[in-house]
Amino acid sequence: MxxxxxxxxxxxxxxxxxxxxxxxxxxxxxxxxxxxxxxxxxxxxxxxxxxxxxxxxxxxxxxxxxxxGWVNGKSVPKVEDVASGFVRVDADNGYAQPALAAARPLLVEKARSAGIAVLAIRNSHHFAALWPDVEPFAEEGLVALSVVNSMTCVVPHGADRPLFGTNPIAFAAPRADGAPIVFDLATSAIAHGDVQIAARKGEKLPVGTGVDSLGQPTCDPKAILEGGALLPFGGHKGSALSMMVELLAAALTGGNFSFEFDWKNHPGAKSPWTGQLLIVIDPSKSAGQSFAERSQELVRQMHGVGLKRLPGxxxxxxxxxxxxxxxxxxxxxxxxxxxxxxx
Amino acid sequence: MxxxxxxxxxxxxxxxxxxxxxxxxxxxxxxxxxxxxxxxxxxxxxxxxxxxxxxxxxxxxxxxxxxxGWVNGKSVPKVEDVASGFVRVDADNGYAQPALAAARPLLVEKARSAGIAVLAIRNSHHFAALWPDVEPFAEEGLVALSVVNSMTCVVPHGADRPLFGTNPIAFAAPRADGAPIVFDLATSAIAHGDVQIAARKGEKLPVGTGVDSLGQPTCDPKAILEGGALLPFGGHKGSALSMMVELLAAALTGGNFSFEFDWKNHPGAKSPWTGQLLIVIDPSKSAGQSFAERSQELVRQMHGVGLKRLPGxxxxxxxxxxxxxxxxxxxxxxxxxxxxxxx
CATH class of the missing domain: 1.10.1530.10 (Malate/L-lactate/L-sulpholactate dehydrogenase, four-helix barrel)
Known part of the structure; x- marks a missing residue:
């Protein structure tokens, strides 16, 4: 959009x-x-x-x-040092960003020392883009991957009714001669925010993005928002990745699955109450040339085969x-x- | 197929x-x-x-x-213990499976102790399915993710010519009441092996899977194999994931990118000489209920919305x-x- x-x-x-x-x-x-x-x-x-x-x-x-009253605006995240590569945070029913900020120094220290570290955030709300969570790690020379689950609005491939959230995956990696390589992709065919913007502007959506309240394919963003649902991107493959996001962001953190929270007593509540996982790797532990030189070479080759624009x-x-x-x-x-x- | x-x-x-x-x-x-x-x-x-x-x-x-003579059939993998969560293996120009087998005990020990561990295999050939590499970890109660890059045959979204490999992603997670949840997906619209099988059987491929030697869309597997190329699954999203696989499996391991090896002096050589990355997480470090109970609950809910068949x-x-x-x-x-x- x-x-x-x-x-x-x-x-x-x-x-x-x-x-x-x-x-x-x-x-x-x-x-x-x-x-x-x-x-x-x-x-x-x-x-x-x-x-x-x-x-x-x-x-x-x-x-x-x-x-x-759905989210705790005065949350005080509790950071737990679980193992040499594992940090847990209870986000105190607050937003995930302050929880990440609170755990970040320990996470970076562990990634640099152990070579890889994971941050499991639970009891958290995420209402933002995911790339801002990973990009800063790449600016420090680290490789970062993050997943967050959201709220039921995506029909698993082969199912009849929605279950998964839009469940984005974000990735960031440093490179030698430019800004980090960063992408942030919803595992749904379209991001929920983009459906809302299209509805507000009266625009149609591409074929294959969603279904209406009867489960029939539709290109009308309003039909998707009013009782309809989204489809995963890329058929069974995007659906498998969305399932993986539920497992990593919820099952592995101790957070809610996208279908587990009930906000009906909180009219006006919009932010899903789930979990988030971040994996951070220190590429200086790898063999051979510097990672940033190698990723720069990949970018050079991508331009060489005619790619005009990198993600980001x-x-x-x-x-x-x-x-x-x-x-x-x-x-x-x-x-x-x-x-x-x-x- | x-x-x-x-x-x-x-x-x-x-x-x-x-x-x-x-x-x-x-x-x-x-x-x-x-x-x-x-x-x-x-x-x-x-x-x-x-x-x-x-x-x-x-x-x-x-x-x-x-x-x-392209691959070393008598390879002796060299396992390096780099950090509390990082294992490196030089596969000695042999197949990746014996390299993984050699490093596996150390990798599992580190994952259980640090909570997460990464195995970076370089100087390796992978000519097999990827799920057999991750499934055994889930059978031991661990969560595993692996990526491997292959050989230039996929056109990055927005580019004119092929660069990426079919670059699969495989994931495995334990569950309480059944076999592990496992998927293995090529980030290309179709796996290369399936193109070969379709060509042998004289079958057509679905629309959107590949291009011919002139870069024009084709459903003929022979046109793809004879100078043509594959497309990523799911447009720019699958393409971004394929790029991530190049960065993790090659740049991060010290292995070759899918476009870097030259086997023209080895007629008959088929297996790409690249790298592989595995990330293994110990979910017993996470908060709340047992991971296997939670993943079982996700499966139950997936069946509840009408899903007949899980991946695997x-x-x-x-x-x-x-x-x-x-x-x-x-x-x-x-x-x-x-x-x-x-x-």
Missing amino acids: SAPHDHASASTLSVEALTRLLETIFLRHGTSAEVARSLATNCASAERDGAHSHGVFRIPGYVSTLNS DRRHLQRAKSLANGIVLDEQTLAQLRELAGE | SAPHDHASASTLSVEALTRLLETIFLRHGTSAEVARSLATNCASAERDGAHSHGVFRIPGYVSTLNS DRRHLQRAKSLANGIVLDEQTLAQLRELAGE
Whole structure:
């Protein structure tokens, strides 16, 4: 989905100014300073990179979730050092990002010492893009893989009814002469945020992305949102990967499966209460040439066979633009954000 | 692809008898006893489970590769204990299976102690299915993920020419009341072995699986094999995963990328000379209920939404049949195997 900010009248904010505005919103809706900083930085980064489905578009959802009492905005994550390569965090029914921030130093220390380490986050909510969780590891020379399960909205391949979440997989790896190689892909045929944006804009979705409430194929995003469901990407293969995400992000962390939580007593709740797994590898333990030189060689060869754009390239272009010229928001969106901030 | 053994005249062998026959073939073509045992067990397991594209169908390829001098049939893998969660193996230009067998005890010990461990195999050839490499870990209560890169035959999404291999991902997890949950998926739209089988049988392939030598879409397996190429599964998502496999199986191990080896001086060589990565996690380090109980619950829920068959179910049904009644081979195939065994 491209920029939804196509109104005639628009305003420009610096990344810092947007982050501060979002921080104020979070604080005003009952989060601690740490949680506000973590979520605001994450959400502003998505907007900065043009990842609109996880940018300020998500703010009303965060606010209604906080207002509903479904999530703990003042969560204090409990980090447990389980083994030389294993860190566990109980996110205290709060968002996953502050839990990751709390466990991150220990995780990096273990990855560098053991060569690989895993972070199992449970009792957590994830309402954001997944790439911001892995990219910083690659910026430190580490390879990172993360999976998070979400909420029932995807029909397993060969089944009749939805069970899995959109269950994204994100990966980041350093390279010698450029920004890290990063991807973040929903194992559903389309990300849930993109369905919401298409519904709002009245656009149709590609064939094969979803079914309506009767289980019939549909290209209407509203039919998907109103009792319908998504399909996995790539048939049985995407479905197998989605199943793997449930096993790693929920069964392995002690978190909920995508179908296990019940938020009906919390009207307005939007963020799934599940788990997240991160695996971090120190490639300096590998044999041969430096990993970053090797990944650079792969990129060079990918361009050599005619690839114009790497995964993540579009985000980096938009990031450079946003950092130089600021982030453009339409007046309506900005007014809504200011109102939520009490300004 | 279903059973290629549809000739009128067929013979039945026990799994043990087939394994011994294959062992004899490997020994007769210059492997050590260890390598023969490892490859014969692997190949007979695939045939036993009905995974025909990686069963005895592969034997002529193994033989021509060994005859060509491309692979070291008497390889002695060198296992290096790099860190508390990191094991490296130089496969000595031999097959990956004996390298995994040599490193396996140390890998399991590290996974149980550190909570997670990684095995980086380089200088290795992989010509088999990947699920036999991960399934045994799940049978011991561990969760395992493996990736292996292969040889240039897949066009990255958005590129013009092939670069990636079929680059499979395999995953295995234990469950309480049944065989482990196991999948093994090529990140190409179809496995290379299945293209070869379709070509041999004169069958067409589904739309979207490959291109001909001019880069045009084709459903003809021969056009793919003769100068054409495969496409990734699931468009840009499968392509991103295939790129990840190159980074993990080659860049991170010190092995070759799928495009880096040159076998033109070894006519008859078939097995790609690359690398393989395995990640093994001990789920007993996780919080909450036992992992196996939780994965069993996921399976129960998957059946609850109408899923008839789990990934791996078909293999297990065929396995039970083969163990009870033996493996059926057509006379022509059996005669060829016996000839290769010098019988």
